[in-house]
Amino acid sequence: MIKILRFTEYLYLAVALISIYKIGELWETDRQGTYIFIFFAVVSIGMFIFRRNYRKRFEKRKRDDKS
Template identity: 45%
Template structure:
């Protein structure tokens, strides 16, 4: 389970990158949809950095407790 959670962090990064790509595709044709993808890109980008930070923090705590 722990290894699965490690990979879900990077799924957020992939979704964020794809959302930015979709913003560029929809910007001229459908501005409302582009705004939705901007929000999605910001939210998933924030989630990536937040979860990665706490994952590193928990790993460090785990290593310190093993010593």
């Protein structure tokens, strides 16, 4: 279960990095099109932080239950 949580948090980070790349690529040519990528980048970074904190709390709770 922990491996799946770790995988999903890095998946969000990958989406954020791809979105940031597309923002840089399209900024000068299609500024209206970059707003959706800005939204994806912000949401993905927020979800990465949320999932990371959730996983750490889950690991701590699991570790405390074993002891």
